[in-house]
Amino acid sequence: FSFIEQSDNKSKAVWNVINNERKEKSSKNPLECLKIEEEMIDSPITIANHLNDFFATVADRTLLRNGTLTPVIAPNNNNQTLQTPNLAFSETNKQEIGKIIDSLKAKTSAGEDEISSKLIKQCKHEIITPLTHIINKSLSQGIFPNELKLAKIYPKFKC
Structure with a gap:
């Protein structure tokens, strides 16, 4: 932890520690295929696009599943309903x-x-x-x- 405390860029230092730990424990085999909706996909582009879609939408899906999104009417926006989390600042x-x-x-x-x-x-x-x-x-x-x-x-x- 002293490495992180002494670092000018704490975020980068934390990720260096995480990545160093992961490298020792990670598999050396690349992802060659992925099961997507009961179909085995082996195209690296299709796999990358699926993973991108998954991670780009995971926060909204989680909030919807947990019921923490509530509809709100946006002002001056033709009464368009927006989904916003219940937060207080x-x-x-x-x-x-x-x-x-x-x-x-x-x-x-x-x-x-x-x-x-x-x-x-x-x-x-x-x-x-x-x-x-x-x-x-x-x-x-x-x-x-x-x-x-x-x-x-x-x-x-x-x-």
């Missing part, structure tokens, strides 16, 4: 958002929004008030931008 404040911004590594790489953490840190004082307001509105209304719901899932072939 408390408001945040500028100090908390400031600490989170300060904890970001100043990287020039950007995500879907094309805004780097370096830029966010540089203009922290200008954006902290509106950002805190937007976050609190989102939490209180239970409406989150679709961009925050995206995940990139890459199938990785291993031999």
Whole structure:
């Protein structure tokens, strides 16, 4: 655990430990076929696509199965019914958002929004008030931008 505690990137360190443990115990045989709906599939592309679909939808299926999704009418959206989990959040404040911004590594790489953490840190004082307001509105209304719901899932072939 000292390896993780001393690491600058704790998340990466945790995954290094996990992967090192897995390598010793994992099978050396690649996945050659998979039973999908009573049919044996041996096409690597079909297997990868099925696994991708499974992992891309597992959270929604689990929430639906557990009954933790409830219908909500989205404002200004033609009364479209959305499925949202029952969650309760408390408001945040500028100090908390400031600490989170300060904890970001100043990287020039950007995500879907094309805004780097370096830029966010540089203009922290200008954006902290509106950002805190937007976050609190989102939490209180239970409406989150679709961009925050995206995940990139890459199938990785291993031999």
